[in-house]
Amino acid sequence: MIPFWKKTDKHSKPQSAQKRKQNTKPAVPRTAQQSIPMQRMFEDGTCRVKPNYYTRTIQYQDINYQLAQQEDKTAIFEEWCGFLNFFDSSIKFELSFVNMATDSTEFEKSIRIPYQKDGFDDVRAEYSQMLRQQLAKGNNGLTKTKFITFGVEGESMAQVKPRLDHIQNDLLNNFHRLGVQAKPLNGVQRLKLMHDMFNMDGASKFHFDWKDLVKSGLSVKDAIAPTAFAFKNSRTFQMGGIFCAVSFLSITASDISDQLLKDFLDMDSSQIVTMHIQSVDQNRAIKTVKRTITELDRSTIEEQKKAIRSGYDIDILPSDLKTYGRDAKALLKELQSQNERMFLVTFLVLNTGRTE
Structure with missing residues (x-):
């Protein structure tokens, strides 16, 4: 028997309150939406992953570490060590490196230079065309993005919001000292990121508006879930129209090269590399x-x-x-x-x- 978790629609009947009370054990997910480990997304980008645990995500850009001089590499590395030491044992965080096939429509929008009717539009058109060609060659049709997600525990959104704001500001300042551009993601941007990761087959487009939730009776999970999850065996699983496999890296060496992560990210395929990190007391x-x-x-x-x-x-x-x-x-x-x-x-x- 193959567990096959389909995406439900708004006509599915909700479980009665009495039955919910009877189910004291954690429920096994039966739909694609239920398998997504989050409870609620707020408009400011705060996500309640589980009771008493809230997270936020910051997107950051690359830094020319590999091309830097040795003394500059040392300075960058020391700043990065200070960046990591910022996280105490009460803050969990995750570094995510997402390589996904480029959506040609969105790609076109991101590099298009608007015409201004000032006599230089032909130059803008030529430059935009050059950007399209160079970026396509450089990334082999892949869009590479980087994120850091951090989370803290608290009894309510009102309780954790000031601390999340404080951590977010400190992280943005730390990125600035490293010379890295960074920006926090709001609720819609985080949902789009999740949608793109769950629908890497490109079968569906992301359409979402907070105003539509009340009218439609749907949840945010309905906007991001794939058509189905299928777990055929312990090694691979199916997510929508693509096959996936997760591997973990066990590091027993006392020292590793700073090229390690770069070697993974330079692979010409859609992949997601994550480093879940917890500081020890x-x-x-x-x-x-x-x-x-x-x-x-x-x-x-x-x-x-x-x-x-x-x-x-x-x-x-x-x-x-x-x-x-x-x-x-x-x-x-x-x-x-x-x-x-x-x-x-x-x-x-x-x-x-x-x-x-």
């Missing part, structure tokens, strides 16, 4: 690292005992033990004396295709 982080160092020391002693029994030098230890021990002690020092933070990161890559 400082005391908890220090205890965790200390516990890890204790375990490594215990493993070192066991290896030395084996060495004595086998009759070889006790200083010959597995390279992993030495590397992890050195890195753990360096991390502990940074946490204790340099005001660094520990982050838990989930790195996901969504790949899509017209066929399985």
Whole structure:
């Protein structure tokens, strides 16, 4: 049996209040709308994801990091470290990198230079044509956008709104110090982004107006949901007319190249890369690292005992033990004396295709 969650229409009968009360366990989603993990979108761009948890999204532009001189790269990296250290353990955030096929109509609008009837319209037309050709060549028909979504917990919208405003302003200022253009998304813009991600097959266009909600009896989910979700197996699923697969990246290396993310984003296909990041409370982080160092020391002693029994030098230890021990002690020092933070990161890559 294949779970196939279809998009419902406004004529579907709502569940009675009595039946809702009887269902004490979390309900399994039965429609495409129910499978979207959000409850309400506000006009200012605040989204209530679940009870007592609210988020906002900021779109930001690229920075010429790869082309910068080494000293400039170091300065950018230090600013980025300061940017990340802004997030304490009460703020969850997610970096999203969205590569999607270009909507030719919207693409045309974004680069069109309006005529002004001043004798230079032929130059504007030629320049617009050049932009269309160059952008199409450079992105292989893909539009690449970047977002940061942050969320805090609170009992109500009125309670969390001042804090969300404060965090948003601080983030915009941090982006400005990095030399990056950034803007917050309002409710309609966030809904359009969700619609485009859920309907990557291009089968439907985004049409939405807050005034239509009351008259139509529909919810915001009806405007963004795909025609259906189909989960055939544990590896792939179908979203509307395209097939999708999600992979996660498990990083065990103590150091990685700054090219890592760029290599993913340079792939010529529609994909979404997300980094879900949670800052760990400082005391908890220090205890965790200390516990890890204790375990490594215990493993070192066991290896030395084996060495004595086998009759070889006790200083010959597995390279992993030495590397992890050195890195753990360096991390502990940074946490204790340099005001660094520990982050838990989930790195996901969504790949899509017209066929399985």
